[in-house]
Amino acid sequence: MGRLTALDDALAQAGVDPATYDAEEQADDLGEDDRTAVESAARQLATPEMVRALEAVQQQARDVCGTSLTL
Template sequence: MLALVLGTSWLVGCGAEEEPFADYCAEVQEQQEPLSEALAGDGATALLAALPSFEALAAASPPDIADEWRTLLDAVGALRTALEEAGVDPASYDRADPPPGLAQADRDRIDAAARGLTRPATIAALAGVQQQARDVCKTPLSL
Protein backbone atom coordinates (compact mmCIF):
# COMPACT_ATOMS: atom_id res chain seq x y z
CA MET A 1 0.00 0.00 0.00
CA LEU A 2 2.85 2.38 0.88
CA ALA A 3 4.45 1.66 -2.49
CA LEU A 4 1.21 2.56 -4.25
CA VAL A 5 0.91 5.87 -2.36
CA LEU A 6 4.55 6.75 -3.06
CA GLY A 7 4.19 5.79 -6.71
CA THR A 8 1.08 7.94 -7.06
CA SER A 9 2.79 10.87 -5.33
CA TRP A 10 5.69 10.56 -7.74
CA LEU A 11 3.35 10.65 -10.75
CA VAL A 12 1.52 13.71 -9.46
CA GLY A 13 4.83 15.45 -8.80
CA CYS A 14 6.10 14.54 -12.22
CA GLY A 15 3.02 15.98 -13.92
CA ALA A 16 3.38 19.21 -11.98
CA GLU A 17 7.00 19.48 -13.08
CA GLU A 18 6.14 19.00 -16.76
CA GLU A 19 3.43 21.68 -16.89
CA PRO A 20 5.79 24.70 -17.18
CA PHE A 21 7.53 22.97 -20.06
CA ALA A 22 4.22 22.17 -21.77
CA ASP A 23 3.19 25.82 -21.68
CA TYR A 24 6.60 26.94 -22.83
CA CYS A 25 6.71 24.40 -25.63
CA ALA A 26 3.30 25.52 -26.83
CA GLU A 27 4.63 29.09 -26.93
CA VAL A 28 7.74 27.94 -28.81
CA GLN A 29 5.52 26.38 -31.45
CA GLU A 30 3.30 29.48 -31.60
CA GLN A 31 6.28 31.83 -32.00
CA GLN A 32 8.23 29.67 -34.45
CA GLU A 33 6.78 31.20 -37.63
CA PRO A 34 6.88 34.86 -36.48
CA LEU A 35 10.45 34.34 -35.26
CA SER A 36 11.45 32.77 -38.56
CA GLU A 37 10.04 35.74 -40.45
CA ALA A 38 11.69 38.27 -38.12
CA LEU A 39 15.07 36.56 -38.10
CA ALA A 40 15.13 36.42 -41.90
CA GLY A 41 16.16 40.09 -41.76
CA ASP A 42 19.63 41.49 -41.26
CA GLY A 43 21.56 41.65 -38.00
CA ALA A 44 20.28 43.94 -35.29
CA THR A 45 17.16 44.82 -37.28
CA ALA A 46 16.17 41.14 -37.26
CA LEU A 47 16.64 40.93 -33.50
CA LEU A 48 14.52 44.04 -33.02
CA ALA A 49 11.78 42.53 -35.18
CA ALA A 50 12.03 39.34 -33.12
CA LEU A 51 11.70 41.17 -29.80
CA PRO A 52 7.91 40.69 -29.41
CA SER A 53 8.34 36.94 -29.91
CA PHE A 54 11.29 36.89 -27.53
CA GLU A 55 9.17 38.69 -24.92
CA ALA A 56 6.33 36.17 -25.29
CA LEU A 57 8.76 33.27 -24.98
CA ALA A 58 10.46 34.80 -21.96
CA ALA A 59 7.09 35.27 -20.24
CA ALA A 60 6.28 31.58 -20.75
CA SER A 61 9.76 30.23 -20.07
CA PRO A 62 10.55 27.83 -17.26
CA PRO A 63 12.73 29.17 -14.43
CA ASP A 64 15.82 27.27 -15.57
CA ILE A 65 16.28 29.60 -18.57
CA ALA A 66 14.84 32.82 -17.14
CA ASP A 67 18.33 34.32 -16.78
CA GLU A 68 19.16 33.61 -20.41
CA TRP A 69 15.94 35.23 -21.58
CA ARG A 70 16.57 38.26 -19.34
CA THR A 71 20.09 38.67 -20.78
CA LEU A 72 18.78 38.48 -24.34
CA LEU A 73 15.82 40.80 -23.71
CA ASP A 74 18.04 43.35 -21.95
CA ALA A 75 20.50 43.44 -24.84
CA VAL A 76 17.92 43.77 -27.61
CA GLY A 77 15.82 46.14 -25.51
CA ALA A 78 18.84 48.40 -24.91
CA LEU A 79 19.34 48.76 -28.66
CA ARG A 80 15.65 49.48 -29.21
CA THR A 81 15.73 52.14 -26.49
CA ALA A 82 18.91 53.77 -27.84
CA LEU A 83 17.44 53.98 -31.34
CA GLU A 84 14.07 55.26 -30.11
CA GLU A 85 15.64 57.91 -27.89
CA ALA A 86 17.79 59.06 -30.82
CA GLY A 87 14.73 59.16 -33.07
CA VAL A 88 16.38 56.79 -35.52
CA ASP A 89 14.63 54.25 -37.72
CA PRO A 90 16.40 50.91 -37.17
CA ALA A 91 15.71 49.76 -40.74
CA SER A 92 17.48 52.72 -42.31
CA TYR A 93 20.19 53.49 -39.74
CA ASP A 94 23.67 53.24 -41.18
CA ARG A 95 26.45 53.66 -38.65
CA ALA A 96 28.90 54.75 -41.38
CA ASP A 97 26.43 57.35 -42.68
CA PRO A 98 24.23 58.42 -39.76
CA PRO A 99 21.27 60.74 -40.24
CA PRO A 100 22.16 64.43 -40.38
CA GLY A 101 21.97 66.08 -36.99
CA LEU A 102 22.35 62.89 -34.97
CA ALA A 103 24.23 63.86 -31.84
CA GLN A 104 27.49 62.10 -31.03
CA ALA A 105 26.06 61.05 -27.66
CA ASP A 106 23.19 59.29 -29.44
CA ARG A 107 25.62 57.59 -31.82
CA ASP A 108 27.70 56.44 -28.86
CA ARG A 109 24.62 54.99 -27.09
CA ILE A 110 23.53 53.18 -30.25
CA ASP A 111 27.04 51.80 -30.77
CA ALA A 112 27.28 50.64 -27.15
CA ALA A 113 23.89 48.93 -27.36
CA ALA A 114 24.82 47.27 -30.66
CA ARG A 115 28.06 45.98 -29.10
CA GLY A 116 25.92 44.52 -26.31
CA LEU A 117 24.35 42.18 -28.85
CA THR A 118 27.73 40.63 -29.56
CA ARG A 119 28.86 40.26 -25.94
CA PRO A 120 29.75 36.68 -25.04
CA ALA A 121 26.97 36.64 -22.42
CA THR A 122 24.36 37.66 -25.00
CA ILE A 123 25.57 35.13 -27.54
CA ALA A 124 25.60 32.41 -24.88
CA ALA A 125 22.08 33.37 -23.77
CA LEU A 126 20.76 33.12 -27.33
CA ALA A 127 22.46 29.76 -27.77
CA GLY A 128 21.00 28.60 -24.45
CA VAL A 129 17.40 29.44 -25.28
CA GLN A 130 17.77 27.86 -28.71
CA GLN A 131 19.22 24.71 -27.19
CA GLN A 132 16.45 24.58 -24.56
CA ALA A 133 13.78 24.72 -27.26
CA ARG A 134 15.43 21.89 -29.19
CA ASP A 135 16.13 19.70 -26.15
CA VAL A 136 12.97 20.17 -24.12
CA CYS A 137 10.38 21.04 -26.76
CA LYS A 138 11.94 19.12 -29.64
CA THR A 139 11.28 22.23 -31.70
CA PRO A 140 13.75 24.85 -32.95
CA LEU A 141 12.87 28.48 -32.20
CA SER A 142 12.79 29.25 -35.91
CA LEU A 143 12.29 27.25 -39.09
Protein backbone atom coordinates (compact mmCIF):
# COMPACT_ATOMS: atom_id res chain seq x y z
CA MET A 1 0.00 0.00 0.00
CA GLY A 2 1.32 3.44 -0.89
CA ARG A 3 1.78 6.23 1.62
CA LEU A 4 -0.94 8.43 0.14
CA THR A 5 -3.33 5.50 0.06
CA ALA A 6 -2.55 4.74 3.71
CA LEU A 7 -3.33 8.33 4.68
CA ASP A 8 -6.50 8.35 2.59
CA ASP A 9 -7.61 5.09 4.19
CA ALA A 10 -6.89 6.40 7.72
CA LEU A 11 -8.87 9.58 7.04
CA ALA A 12 -11.76 7.61 5.55
CA GLN A 13 -11.80 5.21 8.51
CA ALA A 14 -11.94 8.22 10.85
CA GLY A 15 -14.78 9.74 8.81
CA VAL A 16 -12.71 12.80 7.98
CA ASP A 17 -12.89 14.82 4.76
CA PRO A 18 -9.26 15.22 3.63
CA ALA A 19 -10.11 18.47 1.82
CA THR A 20 -11.15 20.20 5.03
CA TYR A 21 -9.30 18.33 7.78
CA ASP A 22 -7.04 20.46 9.97
CA ALA A 23 -5.03 18.35 12.40
CA GLU A 24 -4.40 21.24 14.78
CA GLU A 25 -8.10 22.04 15.08
CA GLN A 26 -9.78 18.66 14.64
CA ALA A 27 -7.39 16.04 16.06
CA ASP A 28 -9.06 16.20 19.47
CA ASP A 29 -12.40 15.41 17.83
CA LEU A 30 -11.13 11.98 16.73
CA GLY A 31 -10.99 8.86 18.84
CA GLU A 32 -7.52 7.89 20.02
CA ASP A 33 -7.13 5.02 17.53
CA ASP A 34 -8.28 7.14 14.58
CA ARG A 35 -6.06 10.06 15.60
CA THR A 36 -3.05 7.76 15.97
CA ALA A 37 -3.69 6.16 12.56
CA VAL A 38 -4.07 9.52 10.79
CA GLU A 39 -1.00 11.03 12.47
CA SER A 40 1.11 7.95 11.75
CA ALA A 41 0.10 7.87 8.08
CA ALA A 42 0.74 11.62 7.75
CA ARG A 43 4.22 11.28 9.29
CA GLN A 44 5.09 8.68 6.66
CA LEU A 45 4.64 11.38 4.02
CA ALA A 46 7.26 13.60 5.62
CA THR A 47 10.24 11.39 4.82
CA PRO A 48 13.29 13.06 3.23
CA GLU A 49 12.60 11.19 -0.02
CA MET A 50 9.03 12.49 -0.19
CA VAL A 51 10.15 16.04 0.60
CA ARG A 52 12.74 15.92 -2.22
CA ALA A 53 10.17 14.49 -4.63
CA LEU A 54 7.67 17.22 -3.81
CA GLU A 55 10.34 19.90 -4.23
CA ALA A 56 11.19 18.47 -7.66
CA VAL A 57 7.53 18.52 -8.72
CA GLN A 58 7.16 22.09 -7.48
CA GLN A 59 10.28 23.18 -9.38
CA GLN A 60 9.00 21.49 -12.55
CA ALA A 61 5.66 23.31 -12.23
CA ARG A 62 7.49 26.65 -11.87
CA ASP A 63 9.87 25.95 -14.76
CA VAL A 64 7.40 24.46 -17.24
CA CYS A 65 4.08 26.02 -16.29
CA GLY A 66 5.30 29.25 -14.71
CA THR A 67 3.18 28.62 -11.64
CA SER A 68 3.66 27.73 -8.01
CA LEU A 69 1.89 24.82 -6.38
CA THR A 70 1.93 26.54 -3.00
CA LEU A 71 0.12 29.60 -1.77
